[in-house]
Amino acid sequence: MIKPVNIYxxxxxxxxxxxxxxxxxxxxxxxKLDHVIIVGWIIYSAxxxxxxxxxEAEKYRTTKKQLLDNLP
Numbered sequence: 001m002i003k004p005v006n007i008y009x010x011x012x013x014x015x016x017x018x019x020x021x022x023x024x025x026x027x028x029x030x031x032k033l034d035h036v037i038i039v040g041w042i043i044y045s046a047x048x049x050x051x052x053x054x055x056e057a058e059k060y061r062t063t064k065k066q067l068l069d070n071l072p
Contacts, residue, residue: 008055012048019044 023037030036 008051008058011051015044015047015051 019040022040026037026040027033
């Protein structure tokens with residue numbers, strides 16, 4: 001079974017690569033920085049922040065579960 005933490009790391013990598021490809025493709029087609037790229041980076045930043053908060057919550061939950069399971 002895949003650990004939940006590994007899923008978040010994969011999400012971060014895939015989301016970053018997708019944002020880079022989108023930004024570079026848009027810049028190549030338009031040859032200027034415009035509002036589409038800025039809005040894309042804002043959405044990307046929000047998604048990364050939400051993903052990081054979820055990642056930390058999952059780490060906390062699994063640590064808490066392991067500690068409770070190890071109680072006598």
